[in-house]
Amino acid sequence: MLQAHGNDLADRFTVQPHGGQPIPWTRFCYGPGTEAYSALYRRLHRGESVTHPVAVTGTVQRVNEDRQGRPYVALALNVPAGKNVFFHVAVRSAHPSLMEPLTVGTSLLAIGEWQIFYGSTLPQLRLWADEHWQLAYWTTGDDEQQTTPRCPPPVATRPNRPAAGGRDHAARPAAPRDRAGASAGGVRTPANGDASAKGGNGAPPDDMLRALPAFPPADVREGSRRSALGRWLRQVRGA
Structure with missing residues (x-):
């Protein structure tokens, strides 16, 4: 209904996150338009705590591939966020099947944990989509009629998304007994059932x-x- 009425009724709606307090629609859904994107960018750039999922809506402007050959889409390019500050708005995924239906001109609503990535030439306001239900897309025909929003097919495989710093897995801490022995300057001896520390005859x-x-x-x-x-x-x- 909001899409059909051009978001004119947005101020009348609130969203209640699970276990949280109701929030205005305009604090939950951003876009379409550079002013709304800039508001979310500044909110995250200030380090404001966002404890609920955020939705961003817009039209796919470009489809690119990253260095690993995975497609991603840009909803906006060179969005101003202040004096000499610009950023892109992008949706990425480790699952190419989630990006496949998204072509230039497709309308998209993407919901999840939006973050700012500073590692490229311009910062990216971006979302990593891990599940199909995070994306809803539709198209508009020449007669201005919109198709029914739908989600991509569910993902068939779940490759691990690299963690921050390029480390896939956190280091496993030592067992408490090992740490206690090291701190006391003791020497760890194998348990009676540790066959690897015994000779061939046990x-x-x-x-x-x-x-x-x-x-x-x-x-x-x-x-x-x-x-x-x-x-x-x-x-x-x-x-």
């Missing part, structure tokens, strides 16, 4: 039967625990 290897010297406490005359650790390592090597 007995410990000979080099594990040797008793290690007890770790000495810090000597006041040495001035630090580091010196005591060095003395202990020399005893281990000479054992």
Whole structure:
């Protein structure tokens, strides 16, 4: 209805996010138009906390490919956001099937977590779409009649989207027992059921039967625990 009436009724609507307070439609849906895009850009550039999904609507202006050959669409180019400040509005996805129906001239509404990406020549106000329901598109014929909005087909595969800094997976922390042993200066010995630390007959290897010297406490005359650790390592090597 808002699309049919040119958004003239937008101020009369509110949106209630799940578990949140109602917000004005104009704080939920931005566009079409550079003024609305600039308002969202400035909101995110200030670091304002946005705790609900945001929708952006517009018309596909360009279809490009990134360095990995994945298509993405631009809803607006060279949008002014202040003195000598310009940005693009883009929708990207790790799933080419979500971008396939979006051609130049197609109307699009994209909802999700919009962010500013500063890594290209101009900043990008962009959305990474991971699910088909985040995108709704329609076209307008020569008779000005609009098709019914629809979503792309659901994604068949789910490739991992690279995390910030190019790291796909976060480093797994050590087990609490390992950290405790390291902080105490102790030596970790294999558990009884650890077959990888045993010999072929299930007995410990000979080099594990040797008793290690007890770790000495810090000597006041040495001035630090580091010196005591060095003395202990020399005893281990000479054992």
